[in-house]
Amino acid sequence: MDYFPAFLDLKYKNVLVVGAGEVALNKIKLLLRTKAIINIISECICQEIQCFVQRKKVYWISKKFSKIYLKKTYLVIAATNDTKLNQKIFQMCNNACIFVNVVDDQSKCSFIFPSIIDRSPIVLAISSSGKAPILLRLLRQKIESILPSRLGEIAVIAGQWRSVVKNYFTRFLDRRRFWEKLLNGPFSQNVINGNIKKAISILKKTIKQPSVLMGEIILVGAGPGNSDLLTLRALQVLQEADVVLYDCLISKDILDRIRRDAKCICVGKRAGKIIINQTQIIKMLIEFAKEGKKVVRLKGGDPFIFGRGGEELEAAKSAGILVQIVPGITAGIGIAAYTGIPLTHRNYAKGLIFITGHKCIDKFENNWSILSDPNYTLVVYMGSLQIIEISQKLIFYGCKKSTPIALISQGTTINQRVVIGKLGETSNMIKNITTPSLLIIGRVVLLHEKLKWFNLSNRSNNIKNIYSVID
Structure with a gap:
């Protein structure tokens, strides 16, 4: 990971933009969405930025840069044609531990601007770490095409009802299951279609439905090794899991697709070296499921092809646990x-x-x-x-x-x-x-x-x- 992704709260914070041409304008337009206090230093400014100054959306504070303007500044953008000035700004900001971006000079950036998909308050940011901007643009187009325009409204309503739901469901797992059930159902589709009243009605009914926390065991085939060969259903289940018991041979790329706050336990064996034996694995699966958790048993290849999936399924059925099977591409076929x-x-x-x-x-x-x-x-x-x-x-x-x-x-x-x-x-x-x-x-x-x-x-x-x- 060349850059750590983070979302900065720039609301009412001082942001300094040095330069006021077309390049600076593009950055200023983006920053205006954040409600940052945008201060500009430049000999002259382009017409559109002049309009922003007149409307007091941005502030033209000086024609020449000086170190004094870095005081109480949270973030700096240098968008000038003066390479010496850009170098000077970069060094000063680095010394003062201030985020700085020298436009079109990645070597002088402590942060870079990602490509943004805005469905506020849902915001997606993607980056190629400056390596492949055209690829990034193509990815953004694909993501834009599949995200509904009203996606942000779903998040707004969820935020408005969050405290109410918390009062109804005191346990974290109960709340998570409620939101999963609601957001995967007709509620979301009604918001997307503009039927807000109907969506709220569904939300209210779902809150009042009795909550029975049912544990579940899902056997998931991870395929032969390449993470691209995971099935769509496998990806969905990995994002829903509370606990994942996985084999040693599962690749890091596949493990990275598991929900970040899920508990992950390696239970596999390699070259005959047993970490946890099969009896212990089955016991763990059943115990976690009886706690009301969604438990994924993640196996290489397919669970039913030399994967002991049958043994684990038998044990779960005997214990009265709900079960699912997500087939995977077995190693013999995939390889x-x-x-x-x-x-x-x-x-x-x-x-x-x-x-x-x-x-x-x-x-x-x-x-x-x-x-x-x-x-x-x-x-x-x-x-x-x-x-x-x-x-x-x-x-x-x-x-x-x-x-x-x-x-x-x-x-x-x-x-x-x-x-x-x-x-x-x-x-x-x-x-x-x-x-x-x-x-x-x-x-x-x-x-x-x-x-x-x-x-x-x-x-x-x-x-x-x-x-x-x-x-």
Whole structure:
């Protein structure tokens, strides 16, 4: 984060603008919305700023800058063509710990102006840290197009009724659930449509409805790693959660999308190192839900594909807890797509089999004769630790040593690494690969070189191919 985002209260505070041309005018127009006391220093001023001075919206206090004018000044904008003066102002403000912005010179700015979407009192500010102004403009256009013009009125009404709601609902969780229910319902739509009386009527009825705080457990699939592959429903749930129990493999980008004041607890395991065992995880889920909280169990991939989602769902149902399932893109499908390996293809594979590389507690044995059928693609989750044993079993039951195999780590992310080889050379493949990894075994792997598409610019650093043509 190059700049810390913050909203400044400039109401009735002194803001100094040095310069009074077109550039300064644009900043002054923006500052006028804040009710700041705007003081101007400039040899001469443009016509529109003269109008502001005449109407006493801004104050022209001097023609020449002096350090004395920084006294009791909260924020300074330098918008002159004099680089030496701009440098002088910047240094003085920095020494005095005053916010300063030298227009069009980012190196001399202790703050920068974001792009603003104004639906007061709802205000959104976005920034590219000065790196990509055109991209910023395109993002603003998209955001502007989806935000209703009356969005601010919803916030105004909510603010007017906030104390009343607080009297009705003394517990914080009760109040939060009330606002979530109200704002996600017909109240908001009536305000947007201009039906304020109807909206207020709905608000009053909702307040008087009995509040029963019901806990809930939601199993959410986080997808294969790339935060862009989260489903829309998953994002919504992460923003509503009171508590999130997440796996070790969940990326920081995905964790950053969780509601900021939610309680987040890491309960995963990595390379066999258990942080909290499954019995404890289930106990925590149920205890939090019985406290009336919305509890999210956030898992990599999909909860029902080697994610123990079934066990957690069974326990929640037995405890009488409300449950939801939010599917995710399972690692096998998502990672295969990002490596350009179609898991099914009529010229290469009749079908697809998913297995896990972990050994089951009850020592359940795979049917290796079925798994060795060359007409099927075999996808092995968490397979890198057992890759040699798996390859030996497959070869013993009839697979050719020349069968193509792909070993993928950190799939779908910018650090994705793909190692392509043959079933008989797996001991060489695992030397420089990180865990956990996904294995794809079968003739479809032959298509990788032709169909690869993701992260090609970094291919020399991230992807190693040791595949040779099948016999």
